[in-house]
Amino acid sequence: MTGPTSAVVNRVDWQPGTDLLHGTCHCGARHTADEPVAMWAWLLAHPDGHPSEAPSD
Amino acid sequence: MATAFARNQWYVAAYGSEIGRELLGRTILGEPIVLYRTEADGRVVALADRCVHRRYPLSASRLDGDRIVCGYHGFTYDTAGACVSVPGQQRIPRTARVAAYPAVELDSFVWVWIGDPATADEKLIPRAPHLADPDLVTVRGMEPIDGDYGLLVDNLMDLSHETYLHGGYIGTPEVAETPITTEVDEDAGIVRVSRHMTDAECPPFYARSTGIEGRITRLQDIEYVAPCLYLLHSRIMPAGQDAPVFRTEITYAITPSAPGKVYDFWAVSRDFATDDDEVTAFLRDFNHQVVMQDVDALNLLQRALDSEPAGYQELSINIDTGGLAARRILAKLAAG
Numbered sequence: 001m002t003g004p005t006s007a008v009v010n011r012v013d014w015q016p017g018t019d020l021l022h023g024t025c026h027c028g029a030r031h032t033a034d035e036p037v038a039m040w041a042w043l044l045a046h047p048d049g050h051p052s053e054a055p056s057d
Numbered sequence: 058m059a060t061a062f063a064r065n066q067w068y069v070a071a072y073g074s075e076i077g078r079e080l081l082g083r084t085i086l087g088e089p090i091v092l093y094r095t096e097a098d099g100r101v102v103a104l105a106d107r108c109v110h111r112r113y114p115l116s117a118s119r120l121d122g123d124r125i126v127c128g129y130h131g132f133t134y135d136t137a138g139a140c141v142s143v144p145g146q147q148r149i150p151r152t153a154r155v156a157a158y159p160a161v162e163l164d165s166f167v168w169v170w171i172g173d174p175a176t177a178d179e180k181l182i183p184r185a186p187h188l189a190d191p192d193l194v195t196v197r198g199m200e201p202i203d204g205d206y207g208l209l210v211d212n213l214m215d216l217s218h219e220t221y222l223h224g225g226y227i228g229t230p231e232v233a234e235t236p237i238t239t240e241v242d243e244d245a246g247i248v249r250v251s252r253h254m255t256d257a258e259c260p261p262f263y264a265r266s267t268g269i270e271g272r273i274t275r276l277q278d279i280e281y282v283a284p285c286l287y288l289l290h291s292r293i294m295p296a297g298q299d300a301p302v303f304r305t306e307i308t309y310a311i312t313p314s315a316p317g318k319v320y321d322f323w324a325v326s327r328d329f330a331t332d333d334d335e336v337t338a339f340l341r342d343f344n345h346q347v348v349m350q351d352v353d354a355l356n357l358l359q360r361a362l363d364s365e366p367a368g369y370q371e372l373s374i375n376i377d378t379g380g381l382a383a384r385r386i387l388a389k390l391a392a393g
Contacts, residue, residue: 009241
């Protein structure tokens with residue numbers, strides 16, 4: 001790590017063995033999509049885009 | 058679809074080793090800049106590369122001490138860009154001045170601030186300390202590309218292209234086959250993409266430099282500190298082993314030159330075989346070939362895109378997750 005780090009980190013994991021992407025918003029909400037454009041659209045819609053998603057543990 | 062320029066940012070203008078007592082011209086974000094090193098204290102000076110008189114390139118002029126004397130009519134500028142002499146008269150017009158760019162030499166690069174000089178903050182320069190680490194050996198170069206700088210960002214954010222464009226050099230089937238993890242630090246403007254291969258073919262780049270003959274664990278961890286600095290932290294181990302670890306730091310500085318043009322600064326630093334000149338020569342030549350494969354591909358791609366009707370469509374898949382994030386971060390920076 002060379003640069004500064006903030007608390008606002010969004011993450012996308014490509015699930016091994018599948019074509020699925022698992023997204024984790026910095027708020028903890030999670031989402032699954034099968035292509036990255038939809039995944040980023042969901043993540044970046046925070047906080048309006050995923051109010052119904054349950055925060056992760 | 059040209060990628061918008063992000064102003065009020067630090068960009069790599071040159072390697073420190075390129076700057077001496079010869080005037081060097083570079084164009085960054087469309088701004089021609091002349092660079093040189095002062096006789097007095099060895100610091101790097103960056104000035105607008107156009108004489109105020111008739112716009113003659115100062116980079117095609119000469120130094121008199123630490124002053125540039127325009128090669129056309131002799132207008133003379135000091136290190137701050139102020140005109141201190143004009144031919145044939147005593148009065149120097151009040152507006153006779155060229156812009157001076159904040160310039161900082163750090164980690165073997167010369168960084169220049171493009172934007173409002175009053176907002177330049179050296180602490181915002183992203184670091185690549187391995188480039189100046191005496192325990193590592195670095196080979197480096199720079200290639201201009203006739204392509205939008207976004208094409209180079211795209212290229213570097215998705216290393217699955219190694220399998221196809223760089224097969225037989227750095228690419229193996231596992232690179233394209235292995236899923237990636239992508240993280241975006243929204244506030245810091247950093248995109249991280251990781252691809253960890255636990256049982257992969259060893260490409261010639263690493264086989265010939267490390268001496269590993271069998272399969273490898275290959276870890277690729279990208280940090281892109283938008284807009285200019287790209288770091289690929291590469292770790293190679295014999296498959297199934299925790300050691301030895303062969304550390305390679307692959308660095309790119311992506312400096313937009315003008316619309317449709319970008320400087321591709323590249324460097325490969327290693328912590329192994331550091332006293333082996335043959336390995337150094339091999340990595341320099343081999344990586345240069347790899348870079349030229351990208352240069353040729355991006356030149357071709359730009360020409361193809363230039364012939365497309367406006368509004369052409371692209372299709373993105375999972376491998377593009379990091380590249381899409383980088384595009385968005387760049388758009389945000391460009392919007393200010």
